Amino acid sequence: MELRQLQYFVAVAEEGGFSRAAERLGIVQSAVSQQVRRLERELGVPLFHRSTRSVGLSAAGERLLPEAHAVLAAARRTRRVAADLASGEGGLLRLGTVQGPGDRVERLLADLAAVAPSLQVRLRRLGLADRLAAVRSGELDAALVRAAVRAPGLELLPVWSDPLYVAFPADHPLATAALAPRLEHLADLPLRLAPRAANPPFHDLVTETLRAAGAEPLLGPPFTTLQETLAEIGGGAASWTVFYEVTGVPSFPRVAVRPLAAPALTTSLVVPPGPPGPALRRLLSVLP
Known part of the structure; x- marks a missing residue:
């Protein structure tokens, strides 16, 4: 089953015919008919009653139409999430943190939320050695560290x-x-x-x-x-x-x-070497 087939099925059901569905989709009618036929063969049930004058949903088609809507809606949500992840707007940033001084960390997170409101940030407070090990292993995307001048295998960015x-x-x-x-x-x-x-x-x-x-x-x-x-x-x-x-x-x-x-x-912010991922790019863009 392909998303395209479900899309064509929904279009025919909503438009009440194959020709109007084809116009809505911007393709030829034969392509719509062919894909709906393939979907019916795969599902093992007819989705439409067809006559020379009209096309209507079968009982099976009426039952499956809400499910098709749900699948297509889920696909749209998945594409939006993927687009957010690629841009750094959404997704998850795992950050090793330190306490204080003052409200430095809070202000950094507020600046990040202003440019990427959908980005989730998961803070972890670990000992220094564990923080560095977690960045090296990929368990953390980045970590804040104090006074460090070297971190073998990682990059240090003064903040x-x-x-x-x-x-x-x-x-x-x-x-x-x-x-x-x-x-x-x-x-x-x-x-x-x-x-x-x-x-x-x-x-x-x-x-x-x-x-x-x-x-x-x-x-x-x-x-x-x-x-x-x-x-x-x-x-x-x-x-x-x-x-x-x-x-x-x-x-x-x-x-x-x-x-x-x-x-x-x-x-400093300690990060893995190489190009940063989308969420980390967002963090880097708001560093002081």
Whole structure:
């Protein structure tokens, strides 16, 4: 059974004759008659009562006409969906995401919805290693990552940059300095940094920036959570930490928090190599 045969059957039924159906379809009458005959042979039932004066639906034709309408409507919907997929208007984008800072991700998704309102976006929050592995395997179409400068087998597209912050004892001279601090200004204090395995790109950003400035990192107790780490900086032996904003910049007793002069924290979109698919093209078109 072909869609064309159903289309011709519906046209004959609606027009009440083969010649008028042929005119509507823009083809010769013999082609319409031939295809309807083939459909009747395939189905094993007559669809029309034919006479020299009129053509009318048989009982079987009346029963099958709504089904033919439904099939043709489904075919039209399928073509529309396929066209949306090809243009990036519809379909599904699977995006690995990060939390914060601010409303960056929400604004990106709003911009995407404005240009592709029918595109569905499925967000997944995974650890960094799992995010990259999911893009490599095709489980994700793309993923946002922070501080990464390399991702073997993938492409990194910088999207936005945000300031980094340092937290250190409030009685340190940098707390009231006129200029924004730099990492090397605090290098004589123990640095509270999460183990490299927890976040290799961020760990490398901090330690390599210190080394580039001629300061070897003096690693102290590890960073745990921001609240716990700030409490220890404010109430324990002198130390400091580096962090980025997720849900706001905190304030803590006896702790100074200041934005760094450099480096900034870059968030990138990691994508598979090669030409992007339609949904990913739409995302790329709204990147800042």
